[in-house]
Each structure stands twice: as C-alpha cells, then as structure tokens.
Amino acid sequence: MSEIPGNNDDLLALTKDISMRDFHQPFLHNCRYNSRLRSVGGRYLLTTHDIEINLRYALRVGVDGLIDTIKHELCHYHLHLAGRGYRHRDKDFQWLLQRVNGIRYADREALPPRCYRYEYKCQSCGAKYLRKNRIDLKKFVCGKCRGKLRLVADSGPQS
Ligand SMILES: [Zn+2]
Ligand SMILES: [Zn+2]
Structure with missing residues (x-):
C-alpha cells in the first residue's frame, strides 16, 4: 500500500487493522480526516474517544507517516480507555509507544509554519x-x- 486511504471509511478500516495488529485490541470508535487541523498530525478526543487525522499532514507524510500517527493516537486511545496514563509525560504512554514503535512527535517539516509571530x-x-x-x-x-x-x-x- 503506498497511497493514504482516500476516504474516512478506508481510514477507519486502516485504524482498526493497526489496532488489532499492534495493540491486540479492537478500535471501537471513529477515525476521520479533519481538514481544519493545522498544528498537529492527529488528535485523540477525550470526550468521544474518536481520532482525527490532519488530512494535509497525511498527504505530505504518506502512508508510512500516517500509520505512525495512527499508532501514536491509538496509544492515547487504549491507555485512556484502560484508565492508565495516557498523556505524553506518563510512563505508561512512553512504554506503550515504544512497544509499538510509534513516534513521539509529528514530523514538524510536514506541518505548516505557525501562523503567528x-x-x-x-x-x-x-x-x-x-x-x-x-x-x-x-x-x-x-x-x-x-x-x-x-x-x-x-x-x-x-x-
Ligand atoms: Zn499525542
Ligand atoms: Zn489583562
């Protein structure tokens, strides 16, 4: 696979695959592109448990970068639902991220420059x-x- 999923259904399917393969747990919520995200590659929503992916970022980093981003957000997801440390500074988070070979930060180069000075x-x-x-x-x-x-x-x- 070399192209990023072309729609939200395919993006969700990819997220479910990664969740089963790398986390051995199902992803039971929603994952979608959000074209308004700018300063992050993706985000996990604490209130709905959904994951949103920055579409422009995904287009720039390609499918491998996208998979890294999804893994990162899934670390937040699974730890949060399990009642464990889901924040970047938490030991649980750092441990899980390392276990799935996730990335700590989005590729800055692929994000637009800050819009304020x-x-x-x-x-x-x-x-x-x-x-x-x-x-x-x-x-x-x-x-x-x-x-x-x-x-x-x-x-x-x-x-
Ligand atoms: Zn994060
Ligand atoms: Zn004031």
Whole structure:
C-alpha cells in the first residue's frame, strides 16, 4: 500500500487493522480526516474517544507517516480507555509507544509554519495574545482587564 486511504471509511478500516495488529485490541470508535487541523498530525478526543487525522499532514507524510500517527493516537486511545496514563509525560504512554514503535512527535517539516509571530502578554492579568503582525501598544490594551500589553516573544520571520 503506498497511497493514504482516500476516504474516512478506508481510514477507519486502516485504524482498526493497526489496532488489532499492534495493540491486540479492537478500535471501537471513529477515525476521520479533519481538514481544519493545522498544528498537529492527529488528535485523540477525550470526550468521544474518536481520532482525527490532519488530512494535509497525511498527504505530505504518506502512508508510512500516517500509520505512525495512527499508532501514536491509538496509544492515547487504549491507555485512556484502560484508565492508565495516557498523556505524553506518563510512563505508561512512553512504554506503550515504544512497544509499538510509534513516534513521539509529528514530523514538524510536514506541518505548516505557525501562523503567528508575536506573543503579547498582559502585565496585569497575564492574558496571552498571539498575533501575526505587531500591535501598536499605545493603542491596544488587554481585552479582558484593559491592562498594558507587553511583547514577550518574537518567533522571527516565517520561512
Ligand atoms: Zn499525542
Ligand atoms: Zn489583562
């Protein structure tokens, strides 16, 4: 197989296959493409137990990268349902991810660059504001408390 599944039904079938093969447990929820995901390769939804896959990411990394992403999300899935440590920092998660040869992080190269450059912080209430363009600090104040904003990070021009 060299192409990524062309629709949600095939994506779900692939996820079920990986679940049985690598985790020896069935995947009983839903897996679908989400074309609005940008900064992650995929995500596991704690409330519905569904998995969503970033379609553009999958197109860029191909089927092998997609399988890695599904494995990663299945680690969250199976551990969460089993009541074990399902977060990245949990020992259970790290152990299971290693056992199935999963990946820790999405391939950054295949994700779009961050869509903001500047990070501002309110000096009174601490609220954060992410902006593509510079803010005129004489004109703009915190939307929550009207406090003064301060530039705390500039991630530089986008590549
Ligand atoms: Zn994760
Ligand atoms: Zn504020």
